[in-house]
Amino acid sequence: MNSRPMSYPDLSTDLGGIKMNNPVAVASGTFGYGREYEDYMDIAVIGAVIVKGTTLEPRVGNPPPRIIETPAGMLNAIGLENPGVDIFLSEHLPYLRDKGVTVIANLAGNSIDDYAAVAAKLEGHAGIAGIELNISCPNVKKGGLQFGTDPVMVKQVVEAVKQETFLPVMPKLSPNVTNIVEIAAAAREGGADALSMINTLMGMAIDIEQRRPVLGNVFGGLSGPAIKPVALRMIYQVHREMDIPILGGGGIMNARDALEFIMAGATAVSVGTGNFVNPRAALDIARGIQGFMQDNGVKQISELVGAAQPR
Amino acid sequence: MNSRPMSYPDLSTDLGGIKMNNPVAVASGTFGYGREYEDYMDIAVIGAVIVKGTTLEPRVGNPPPRIIETPAGMLNAIGLENPGVDIFLSEHLPYLRDKGVTVIANLAGNSIDDYAAVAAKLEGHAGIAGIELNISCPNVKKGGLQFGTDPVMVKQVVEAVKQETFLPVMPKLSPNVTNIVEIAAAAREGGADALSMINTLMGMAIDIEQRRPVLGNVFGGLSGPAIKPVALRMIYQVHREMDIPILGGGGIMNARDALEFIMAGATAVSVGTGNFVNPRAALDIARGIQGFMQDNGVKQISELVGAAQPR
Amino acid sequence: MAALEIGRVLDNRQVARDKYVMDIAAPATARQCQPGQFLHIRITDTYDPLLRRPLSVYDVLFDSGIISLLYRVVGQGTSLLAKAAVDEAVDIMGPLGQGFTLPSENESIILVGGGVGVAPLLYLARLSRVRQCRVRLLLGAAGGAQLGAASRFEKLGVEVKTACLDGSAGYHGVVTDLLEHEDAGDYSRLYTCGPAPMMAVVSSWAQAHGLWGELSLEEHMACGVGACLGCACQLKAFEPGYAKVCTDGPVFNIQAVELSPDQARKEGHNE
Amino acid sequence: MAALEIGRVLDNRQVARDKYVMDIAAPATARQCQPGQFLHIRITDTYDPLLRRPLSVYDVLFDSGIISLLYRVVGQGTSLLAKAAVDEAVDIMGPLGQGFTLPSENESIILVGGGVGVAPLLYLARLSRVRQCRVRLLLGAAGGAQLGAASRFEKLGVEVKTACLDGSAGYHGVVTDLLEHEDAGDYSRLYTCGPAPMMAVVSSWAQAHGLWGELSLEEHMACGVGACLGCACQLKAFEPGYAKVCTDGPVFNIQAVELSPDQARKEGHNE
Numbered sequence A, B: 001m002n003s004r005p006m007s008y009p010d011l012s013t014d015l016g017g018i019k020m021n022n023p024v025a026v027a028s029g030t031f032g033y034g035r036e037y038e039d040y041m042d043i044a045v046i047g048a049v050i051v052k053g054t055t056l057e058p059r060v061g062n063p064p065p066r067i068i069e070t071p072a073g074m075l076n077a078i079g080l081e082n083p084g085v086d087i088f089l090s091e092h093l094p095y096l097r098d099k100g101v102t103v104i105a106n107l108a109g110n111s112i113d114d115y116a117a118v119a120a121k122l123e124g125h126a127g128i129a130g131i132e133l134n135i136s137c138p139n140v141k142k143g144g145l146q147f148g149t150d151p152v153m154v155k156q157v158v159e160a161v162k163q164e165t166f167l168p169v170m171p172k173l174s175p176n177v178t179n180i181v182e183i184a185a186a187a188r189e190g191g192a193d194a195l196s197m198i199n200t201l202m203g204m205a206i207d208i209e210q211r212r213p214v215l216g217n218v219f220g221g222l223s224g225p226a227i228k229p230v231a232l233r234m235i236y237q238v239h240r241e242m243d244i245p246i247l248g249g250g251g252i253m254n255a256r257d258a259l260e261f262i263m264a265g266a267t268a269v270s271v272g273t274g275n276f277v278n279p280r281a282a283l284d285i286a287r288g289i290q291g292f293m294q295d296n297g298v299k300q301i302s303e304l305v306g307a308a309q310p311r
Numbered sequence C, D: 001m002a003a004l005e006i007g008r009v010l011d012n013r014q015v016a017r018d019k020y021v022m023d024i025a026a027p028a029t030a031r032q033c034q035p036g037q038f039l040h041i042r043i044t045d046t047y048d049p050l051l052r053r054p055l056s057v058y059d060v061l062f063d064s065g066i067i068s069l070l071y072r073v074v075g076q077g078t079s080l081l082a083k084a085a086v087d088e089a090v091d092i093m094g095p096l097g098q099g100f101t102l103p104s105e106n107e108s109i110i111l112v113g114g115g116v117g118v119a120p121l122l123y124l125a126r127l128s129r130v131r132q133c134r135v136r137l138l139l140g141a142a143g144g145a146q147l148g149a150a151s152r153f154e155k156l157g158v159e160v161k162t163a164c165l166d167g168s169a170g171y172h173g174v175v176t177d178l179l180e181h182e183d184a185g186d187y188s189r190l191y192t193c194g195p196a197p198m199m200a201v202v203s204s205w206a207q208a209h210g211l212w213g214e215l216s217l218e219e220h221m222a223c224g225v226g227a228c229l230g231c232a233c234q235l236k237a238f239e240p241g242y243a244k245v246c247t248d249g250p251v252f253n254i255q256a257v258e259l260s261p262d263q264a265r266k267e268g269h270n271e
């Protein structure tokens, strides 16, 4: 470490009201409830821990196989296995709060009422820094079409959740859309404090010996370095058009990747699949960003946000 | 080779009126006009050579850098550099025809009239087996929105081209859409004889030292193994809903990949980026498919089309 | 406690046509390993292959801090691993998962291993022998050349019976046939690992005779620590939900697992 | 005629901190190579890195069918290449591109190479010496340890002058300073390869003195054969379109190229 602490770059950031010590969060569904990774680091040092997606009722998830590796990526079809919001509040949240972890809850549901109900249950519990809305779930009322692909639904679900909570609300946009800017604008109109971008690309794999889809659920979400170029493009497009804090992610493995996202317009970044490859990825990346800032005389991380955008 | 020629599996296929000796084509823009690869094989043996995208007038293309490698993929922003349809007809087509190559022309334009005009110019020239319509170009009349992302435009451009030609017409769908089935249905209503799926995913990369996008054009098309899961998923979705021959591609590198596409519902496949890694990829893949068919007692390749679909 | 450690390859030798044994200097990890646990190994710095690969702890030399792995080359990851040179670094995460329940002093136990499935049984045998247990191993393989592990067990004083599908060594046939000559009453515990169809037979034999038993399962894994929920496996004892092979297992009591013939056939396909 | 060939690594030795020389047995390809052409090399069987890597033909032993490469480790692909062991297979496509125009018998030529840019000049020097040409090489590098190539030229009877940025050997400064001591009138041809800013200076020196010259350019490549149009480069002689570095080059006449100071600065960044 440097001998002049005064010159330390400042990595702290404000993601639409979510205060983070450093801009590197771990993505929902890839870090459990944090404690799974305690052997490897002090999880309170991580910018933010976005916990596994929570639904109103417990869910058992999809039948296996649930994951399969693909070139520079992986497909998952976990199916939102989780113990439900009550267990989250009684078992996981207190533990994380006591540890001093910056927790972002991740909500999922199949109807607007679902989302609102979970948000209402969270309200008043200390230790939650913000809410991420996973709107890539099928909307049962609209015949399975995903919330995240229809601007009208996106706006409605954000509005409904905002009415139930004082916490910052950050919808997580699906990349499986024609026009990401239109979806982002709808989320913003609904009152989103920040945007999380991007969730997984929908993909599949086929077992040619068995002549059937590999995943129990047929389709799964593609994550990892393979999707990085798509994620960067969408964040760049949205940041170019509007002024809303973005949590950027999709394939981030190292500090260089993270800096690409920040320069595209992300205020903070999330690491998902990268945790499976390096359980300490979030810390290593934060340190790498710090090194880059030192080498390049950047004092505050916000100076780099959107730096690759046209001036 | 086997000593019982009678048991050779039959690899020939009919892609909506395009007769192919084997189901492996080379993708537009990745194989030039075929002759670039003549040192490496007899290009007449390839299932079909889809030549570089042709426009009405010559185009110089985008400023460099035009390509950049990404994890298990690459981004390109060539910008449709090509000598125009007249040079294609006078210089390239006669050469390919004399060689006995199965040629599929690839058309691009910025307005419906552009597409129709190029199709009209091709009409009556011997040696073209079919037309692929690259509808991922920005539509100048509609402010740059891509043809391929709007079902109404897709239908119109296919109809317009069908009126100018007796050749089989195969629009090439963009994967950058919310609902690929809707686009496919529109193409079919417009009279498409087959569908080509998929074109590149839109992506970008950022140079963190220069703090600017790497590509001269900012955005580029992502191709290669990275996108294979997305391509497979879209083909599976479309084949499940409708009965139209599909030319499937996106990240195909070997025979196992090709068989995944065929089992998802592709009647034939195309190899793009794979040619850069192995210039003989199309032939090696056709041979690998033949081997799989022999090992598994498959007599005609059509028996495998859609084999992974629910029965 | 599990940790990350950069180990060093001491040896990486081919022991059969498609099998390798790798010895790794990884003192911190070695000290923590229990029989039946696994290491999660990063094979390459590039992103293809991307995920770590789970491999069982085959043997541990506690004092010298050396861990051995026995692995079969089946795909991209294990092919690359087979190319690792002496002195190369190996990125290890572990030990992970629930290992075998060790027998008490002087018990009599029986191990049944098939193919590379014998891997988790060696260190179990070593620690059981330290506890003065009588240990018998029934070991099955495709051919005699695949039986190299037998001598490592014999050196520990394990009674080894072998079976080969091609008849080139030991009994000619499947390893489960050897159970006919065993009296379940002679043993207090059974441990098994191998192809699912084999484990299904072994497990019903043990259950039929009321013999306590544990087996080790495999499932594709991403995190290895219970965070991703990717390694879900449908097991009787976990219904209506699923077991996580990485943290609930990989070792399960045979009572918890009902290896249906169907599942056995499906999974056997991959072995 | 270019072809695909699976060559075999005969040697792969580190010649400076970040530089390697690899000798490959590839008889079919070796026979076809012209100085200034390049090989397009597949580094790994996996898909990361995905694309082939273009590397110039450094030297050719025609009779023994051996091709040498001189390469600098800059990223993932070249790092992996540096790990290739003797006897490993290398997947080669080539030779590709337009090489240098060879001088006639008894000409007097000058070569200017910077860093790893000297690579394409060695085989040119070899064939020029066979043609009884007088050959002078101005060779620049960061430090003396990077000047290993000098002796290979000297063995061919090339007059070598060196310059080092750190003053540890030869002239203390940039290689282009050495041009001040040269009389362009002494030479019939000039050939250069190295960082763009260096080539810009060399090229304007030659043009100022009316000296015929060729230089070799680099651009990211996918196909290497003129099919993908990915390696487009803006060159005076190709306007309003672009040159394809892979098939129109990599060697171009200095007249065709106007290395603007801007472009030079930009491209120099990567060297």
Ligand SMILES: Cc1cc2nc3c(=O)[nH]c(=O)nc-3n(C[C@H](O)[C@H](O)[C@H](O)COP(=O)(O)OP(=O)(O)OC[C@H]3O[C@@H](n4cnc5c(N)ncnc54)[C@H](O)[C@@H]3O)c2cc1C
Pocket (backbone or CB within 6 Å): A069, C038, C049, C051, C052, C053, C054, C055, C056, C057, C070, C071, C072, C073, C074, C075, C076, C077, C078, C079, C116, C119, C120, C217, C218, C219, C220, C221, C250, C270
């Ligand atoms: C707890 C546990 C312990 C294991 N111990 C051993 C051992 O000691 N020796 C040994 O040879 N093998 C062992 N295996 C199996 C080993 O993990 C796989 O053979 C290996 O991951 C295959 O990787 P690959 O890249 O060569 O194959 P590929 O088929 O190319 O792998 C593709 C993907 O599938 C996964 N995969 C493929 N086969 C398996 C499998 N059988 N189990 C889990 N994931 C799989 C890979 O990890 C990878 O993510 C164990 C598996 C588990 C779960």
Ligand SMILES: Cc1cc2nc3c(=O)[nH]c(=O)nc-3n(C[C@H](O)[C@H](O)[C@H](O)COP(=O)(O)OP(=O)(O)OC[C@H]3O[C@@H](n4cnc5c(N)ncnc54)[C@H](O)[C@@H]3O)c2cc1C
Pocket (backbone or CB within 6 Å): B069, D038, D049, D051, D052, D053, D054, D055, D056, D057, D070, D071, D072, D073, D074, D075, D076, D077, D078, D079, D116, D119, D120, D217, D218, D219, D220, D221, D250, D270
């Ligand atoms: C015609 C030609 C001849 C060359 N001859 C030599 C030589 O003899 N010795 C030598 O050391 N280098 C040479 N180069 C440069 C060499 O190709 C690159 O250094 C190498 O591709 C870098 O690969 P990487 O994976 O290590 O780097 P990375 O930066 O990880 O590569 C990422 C991508 O960028 C491309 N790339 C990066 N740098 C360059 C570059 N300078 N030129 C072209 N593509 C690049 C890579 O090919 C790859 O596609 C030559 C380049 C060309 C075009």
Ligand SMILES: Cc1cc2nc3c(=O)[nH]c(=O)nc-3n(C[C@H](O)[C@H](O)[C@H](O)COP(=O)(O)O)c2cc1C
Pocket (backbone or CB within 6 Å): A027, A028, A029, A030, A052, A053, A076, A078, A080, A106, A133, A134, A172, A198, A199, A200, A222, A223, A224, A225, A227, A249, A250, A251, A252, A270, A271, A272, A273, A274, C222, C228, C229, C230
């Ligand atoms: C195994 C797995 C489980 C996931 N579960 C969730 C989830 O419950 N809720 C959610 O919003 N996103 C979930 N995601 C998506 C990730 O949070 C992340 O957005 C995505 O993987 C892209 O980032 P990455 O490439 O860094 O992994 C999951 C991803 C993976 C790989």
Ligand SMILES: Cc1cc2nc3c(=O)[nH]c(=O)nc-3n(C[C@H](O)[C@H](O)[C@H](O)COP(=O)(O)O)c2cc1C
Pocket (backbone or CB within 6 Å): B027, B028, B029, B030, B052, B053, B076, B078, B080, B106, B133, B134, B172, B198, B199, B200, B222, B223, B224, B225, B227, B249, B250, B251, B252, B270, B271, B272, B273, B274, D222, D228, D229, D230
């Ligand atoms: C360098 C390059 C140029 C391309 N040019 C065209 C083109 O002119 N017209 C077109 O329809 N598709 C073009 N494509 C898209 C390919 O034809 C193909 O659809 C895409 O790359 C996905 O397949 P792949 O992953 O096998 O490469 C191009 C792709 C690349 C990589």
Ligand code: FES
Pocket (backbone or CB within 6 Å): C220, C221, C222, C223, C224, C225, C226, C227, C228, C229, C230, C231, C232, C244, C245, C246, C247
């Ligand atoms: S591998 Fe992630 S939960 Fe088991």
Ligand code: FES
Pocket (backbone or CB within 6 Å): D220, D221, D222, D223, D224, D225, D226, D227, D228, D229, D230, D231, D232, D244, D245, D246, D247
């Ligand atoms: S590299 Fe493809 S045209 Fe030059």
